[in-house]
Amino acid sequence: MLQPLAPTPDADPLRVLFASSEAHPLIKTGGLADVAGSLPAALRAQGHDARLILPAFPSAARGVQGAVPIAELRLTGSKEPVRILSGHLPANNLPLYLVDAPAYFHREGNPYTDVTGRDWGDNADRFALFCRAVVEVALGSGDTPWRADIVHCNDWQTGLIPPLLALQAHRPATVFTIHNLAYQGLFDQLAYRRLKLPAQ
Numbered sequence: 001m002l003q004p005l006a007p008t009p010d011a012d013p014l015r016v017l018f019a020s021s022e023a024h025p026l027i028k029t030g031g032l033a034d035v036a037g038s039l040p041a042a043l044r045a046q047g048h049d050a051r052l053i054l055p056a057f058p059s060a061a062r063g064v065q066g067a068v069p070i071a072e073l074r075l076t077g078s079k080e081p082v083r084i085l086s087g088h089l090p091a092n093n094l095p096l097y098l099v100d101a102p103a104y105f106h107r108e109g110n111p112y113t114d115v116t117g118r119d120w121g122d123n124a125d126r127f128a129l130f131c132r133a134v135v136e137v138a139l140g141s142g143d144t145p146w147r148a149d150i151v152h153c154n155d156w157q158t159g160l161i162p163p164l165l166a167l168q169a170h171r172p173a174t175v176f177t178i179h180n181l182a183y184q185g186l187f188d189q190l191a192y193r194r195l196k197l198p199a200q
Contacts, residue, residue: 014149014150015051015146016048016049016150017050017051017053017134017137017148017150017172018040018050018052018053019053019134019151019152019154019161020033020052020154021054021154021157021158022036022111023054023089024037025063025089025090025091026054026057026060026063026064026089027054027057027059030179031180032154032180035179036052036154037089037091040094041089051096051146052089052094052095052096052097053097053098053099053133054096054097054098055098055099055105055111055126055130056085056098056099056105057111058107061098061100063089063090064085064088064090064096064098065087065089066087067085067098068085068086069083070086071084071137075132076195077132077195078103078104079103080101080103082101082133083100084097084133084136084137085100097137099129104129104130105130107120123185124191127157127158127185128195131164132160134151134161135168138171138172139165139172148172149172149173150172150175151165151172151173152174152175153175153176154176154177155177155178156183156185159185160197167198
């Protein structure tokens, strides 16, 4: 079994923002939640400043310790300001941000489907907004002066983060992990236009 490498004594710790649509024990539909709830904590144990960011689904908001608002963002796709809440995962004290946009995320149950099991009709809009919020936090719009060195994106719900960050002159590096290739977040051209994404 491979053992994780500890940072070398002369290496600076990395600031890692782990973006996910779910994390155990707050909200879970599959293996992504297990990774999101444990990998950032493991990185912190290795000396890195890893933090987790999730949509503020009701179960997530209820399970976070000491959540307080630290920023209010005006983002494309939301008529209302989007709040960024800061707290900790109760099990391991992992720093956690919640993207609080009630019209998009204050829905009980599955993050992706309604009570009948059908995808929410506005999933493209919901997770595009989440991605835009992650970009702002990664660039230091949250609890400044913290900025990410690396943004670890996970599955299609975070897929817009790397291209949105690519539009920034000074941006963190990105890593993109696919946990389940069966779910790709495919949407039509009308959704692309509605989200006001750049042409290139």
